[in-house]
Amino acid sequence: MDFRFTDDQRAVADKVRAFVADEVTPHADRHDADGRFPPEFFSALSGAGLFALSVPAEYGGAGHDAVTVGVALEELARGEAAACHPVLNAALIGSIIAANGDDDQRAAWLPKIASGEAVVALCLTEPERGTDAARIGLAARPDGGGWRLEGTKTSIMIGGYATHGLVFARTGDDGARGITAFFTELPDSHVKRTVLDDLGHRAGRRATLEFDALPVGPENVVGGLGEGFVGVMRGFDYSRALMALEAIGSASAGVDAALEYARERTAFGAAIGTYQGVAFPLVEHVTKLRAARLLAYEALWRKDQGLDHRAEANMAKNWAPRVAVEALHQALLTFGHYGWSTDNPVTRRLRDGVGLEIADGTANATALVVARTLLGREAAP
Ligand SMILES: Cc1cc2nc3c(=O)[nH]c(=O)nc-3n(C[C@H](O)[C@H](O)[C@H](O)COP(=O)(O)OP(=O)(O)OC[C@H]3O[C@@H](n4cnc5c(N)ncnc54)[C@H](O)[C@@H]3O)c2cc1C
Incomplete structure (x- = not known):
């Protein structure tokens, strides 16, 4: 058992973190208010190599394993959850084509996905x-x-x-x-x-x-006629684990901001973090986010090992967005009236978190998958 990321994974995290600080976080609220990314944002994502993450190297991609893609998405979500979607789509659809496409399809489409020429x-x-x-x-x-x-x-x-x-x-x-x-x-x-x-x-x-x-x-x-549901959709286990990390990355950044605020804001002559009623709920949410994060990375690690990861990916997608929304709700309350203003990114993060409870399968949909692995199809809902 080794909980450390590899040197390569840490290098990817550092690179994406720097990109997010320069190109994502400063613009995230503007993207949200405008309801769109400007075209140059897609160029920036492409320039940072974020469309290439999952695409095999022979087709112009970075050929990263699933854990590394998760690391990149978690960092990106710390800046802006919405920015993850074009990247997650490229990772998911790129890996579906790499696994299910023929040579001609891979040669025709994967380089375009990796470069961002094809937005998918x-x-x-x-x-x-x-x-x-x-x-x-x-x-x-x-x-x-x-x-x-x-x-x-x-x-x-x-x-x-x-x-x-x-x-x-x-x-x-x-x-x-x-x-x-x-x-x-x-x-x-x-x-x-x-x-x-x-x-x-x-x-x-x-x-x-x-x-x-x-x-x-x-x-x-x-992937062949009639294979869309029974074969190609198996890739969805991968996207569910990635989306769990999207929820966790965004929520962790929101909770970090609340912790910072709890250190600085004073009430009744002391920092509010010194009151157990402020500190302990945040501790609980940080703990749950950390546990959900481990589950998501376990799912991705199992995928990289060629192991069945269906239950773990669906558990992660089932749990992480819920944990994220609860954590962000508490983070918002920690800010008091400053948390109620749309100027505070925590409000955007909370709205985004709820969307992740529905996207790519609701909690009931993912629980159905897990129940079938635990109980067997005949005995499950
Ligand atoms: C932010 C966001 C992004 C999305 N992105 C995409 C995308 O890129 N591509 C895409 O194709 N779709 C996308 N979706 C759609 C998403 O995948 C669906 O909304 C989701 O699968 C649920 O389907 P539905 O909305 O039709 O709800 P329904 O299937 O109508 O379900 C309604 C309610 O009933 C519950 N329910 C349904 N069946 C059962 C059951 N058997 N047992 C228990 N409860 C049940 C559900 O949990 C839900 O609460 C996105 C959605 C959101 C919110």
């Missing part, structure tokens, strides 16, 4: 189907040797910016084995976007995408 979105949720993802209905209608994608996806993070999407569509019968994953461009000529007005992650430009007969061919199919 994961297009699964539909207006009628979220948790019940095996029953999505966006149609892939046969057309010549290919298909036309027809229907609506919604709640697509980075949907307002994405040049490409991994789109889950129905090529077969009603069940899970009738779903195929297509990686495709999202041209305005066939995809209408409506950006949603959100409570948090506002710069992430979550959007509804209406597909109007978007042509796709066999070259767009990732």
Whole structure:
């Protein structure tokens, strides 16, 4: 057992921390208020190598292991949780294509994802189907040797910016084995976007995408026909552990700010941190954040070892956003009336934290997965 990160992992953490201090934290509240990242922010993420994290080196990426990607995302989230989404999408979709794509697909798409030329979105949720993802209905209608994608996806993070999407569509019968994953461009000529007005992650430009007969061919199919749900979606265990670290990074920065405030703010002639009623709740939340962090890194470490990490990743995603929201609530209260102003980044962090309780599967959805590993499918909810 060794709880230290490797030298390489520490070097990545240092590099991202410096980037966040210069390029993310100073702009995070502005991104949130504007509800968008300026184009130069994507260039900055690209320049910092953040789109390349998971992409294999032979395709222009950094080829980092999962733990290292987690380290980078945790640091990025300390500046701005919303900034994690384009990076997390690139890591998830890049690793899905690396694992499930053929040589031509890897050569065509991975360098573009690594450089940030392709800004990618994961297009699964539909207006009628979220948790019940095996029953999505966006149609892939046969057309010549290919298909036309027809229907609506919604709640697509980075949907307002994405040049490409991994789109889950129905090529077969009603069940899970009738779903195929297509990686495709999202041209305005066939995809209408409506950006949603959100409570948090506002710069992430979550959007509804209406597909109007978007042509796709066999070259767009990732992982084989009918493999979208049963094969390709297995990558979601990875993103769930990463999203847990997004929640933890953002919440830890919020709690650190509250601890700093507790050292400086005085009431009744002493720093408020000297009162147990202020200090002990913060201790409790720091403890829980630390425990949730270990769980998330264990999931990523297991992935890197080639071990089953499904239960750990889903436990982490189940727990971390809840722990983060509770910690940020306490952090906000620690600031008293200064915590109630939108000038205080803790308010943005709290709103973002709630979004992470829903994104990529709610606590019930992740608990279902864990219950099935603990009880067996027949005896679980
Ligand atoms: C910030 C954010 C980012 C997102 N990003 C993306 C993205 O990039 N791409 C994408 O495709 N989607 C994205 N989503 C959508 C997200 O994945 C879904 O919202 C989520 O999976 C839940 O689906 P739903 O909203 O349709 O809720 P529903 O499935 O309708 O569920 C509603 C409620 O019922 C509960 N519930 C449902 N079924 C069960 C059950 N069997 N047992 C117990 N409880 C149940 C749920 O937990 C939830 O509380 C994002 C959402 C948010 C908020």
